[in-house]
């Protein structure tokens with residue numbers, strides 16, 4: 001390891017088993033992975049290879065069956081529910097594969113929600129949400145509810161909600177899965193700028209090599225294991 | 241934090257208007273039905289008591305049948321005869337009047353008007369005992385009482401109904417299949433409760449009613465008044481002993497008649513309305529229950545959606561207790577609001593209905609509180625329990641809920 005680079009995340013022998021007895025299924029079969037602060041990692045791999053499962057564990061939404069998870073110097077698997085919730089509140093931003101926006105709630109309010117639990121004032125929430133929505137290129141539809149938005153628009157609201165808190169770690173499960181290629185490239189540029197300019201560590205699942213090309217590192221999952229892990233000169237960084 | 245969850249809860253209520261409205265509706269219907277029914281029932285009971293008490297405290301009412309059977313509970317007990325009246329009059333001291341009574345409902349016709357009224361066959365003592373005064377005309381003569389002549393005295397309401405305030409004296413009135421002469425009009429007593437008007441009555445000599453309407457010698461009840469109120473218990477005992485002897489009731493056997501003073505009569509008569517109140521209350525309780533089940537349904541139907549919502553909130557960093565507080569606040573607010581609206585509606589409804597039914601209105605605190613807490617309890621329980629279960633899940637489990 002080169003000096004001066006802080007290790008943000010370290011996974012050791014993480015496994016995840018779903019179900020019991022006959023129906024038991026091991027989705028993760030021992031993941032070892034370390035991620036440095038400021039990295040931009042793309043996670044690739046075939047469908048069902050355990051990408052989402054790993055992301056959920058990394059985002060503290062789920063707990064591993066066995067293994068160790070260090071976040072900075074915290075041993076995550078030893079935290080209780082409330083401590084994990086606080087970790088999510090103050091350090092993580094999560095973009096779900098299926099958006100998971102609150103129904104019958106305007107885009108603006110959806111984006112404000114994480115700030116509400118941080119105890120920020122109405123005014124601060126409002127301004128921050130507007131700024132986040134602007135960043136994802138959504139300025140006109142902010143008063144509409146998810147049901148009134150297109151898939152791509154919902155995707156952008158979900159991203160805005162994840163970045164509104166300026167998280168330390170942004171976890172995005174297929175953030176461009178529902179967008180056309182023009183929008184996809186815009187989102188990727190947004191992620192790059194968040195990573196480059198604000199120092200947010202980004203972990204992103206994607207199926208498209210075109211999008212993975214933006215990242216500085218590509219980790220490939222196959223059948224619940226890390227099959228490949230290589231560094232590259234990320235698009236958007238080469239100009240520097 | 242409390243203020244925060246209050247705001248969140250209010251926003252949730254606004255966001256799910258239909259669900260909130262249905263929850264409130266369930267509680268409102270349950271609460272208002274129970275309160276209105278029981279309040280009116282109690283009012284009716286009170287009205288009966290008031291009416292009977294207004295008769296005065298120097299009265300004894302003698303009826304056939306056992307004591308607690310309420311009005312018309314005569315059953316198989318033999319009726320009184322004229323001899324009984326004579327016997328009471330001659331052997332019980334200190335009585336100011338002994339009035340036998342036979343009652344029938346009959347249609348009476350005068351010229352173009354006809355009206356169904358209550359016909360009472362009795363003697364002149366009826367006027368003394370019941371404290372009736374003549375507005376015009378005269379009471380029965382001794383000869384009319386003896387022979388059962390077809391003469392009659394009109395109650396004030398009946399008079400208004402048939403003659404519209406014109407002089408009726410000497411007019412002929414058809415009662416069922418015979419005609420009788422109007423010889424007097426009574427002063428109005430004006431007391432009416434539960435739609436029964438005491439002044440809607442027609443009084444005739446006992447013999448006349450027995451001969452022309454009932455066709456037998458039976459007397460269904462006797463009213464007695466004592467000269468001195470303090471001697472009422474004594475008179476009661478004397479009459480009871482006398483009647484037991486005359487009706488050949490051996491020692492140890494129950495009376496097949498009853499002698500009640502006004503207070504006892506009030507209790508006996510209001511027994512019926514008490515039963516009615518209980519029945520009404522029971523029926524209304526069903527609507528309370530149905531309202532409760534409605535609330536459960538609404539809450540359970542929205543469990544999936546709420547579980548997902550809780551998953552989202554947990555995922556973005558809400559603590560379990562923050563989520564629970566929000567849902568609890570929402571449930572309490574909805575239930576309390578529903579309960580309050582229910583109580584207000586019930587108060588307005590029972591106030592106006594009791595006016596309409598001419599029964600007194602009284603605010604019944606235990607019923608109000610009881611039904612409020614019952615349905616609000618259901619609202620809170622079923623609004624809160626699913627949330628409690630969901631908030632205990634890992635966020636990802638809650639998000640996957642189907």
Ligand SMILES: Nc1ncnc2c1ncn2[C@@H]1O[C@H](COP(=O)(O)OP(=O)(O)OP(=O)(O)O)[C@@H](O)[C@H]1O
Nearest residue numbers: 018019025027046047048049050051052053054097
């Ligand atoms: N809650 C669960 N219960 C049982 N099995 C599960 C559960 N969640 C995921 N799995 C299984 O675990 C495996 C990995 O799932 P995961 O969602 O991590 O795949 P993925 O790599 O994200 O796939 P995709 O690219 O299609 O999103 C799959 O075979 C899936 O069927």
Ligand SMILES: [Mg+2]
Nearest residue numbers: 051052097173
């Ligand atoms: Mg996935």
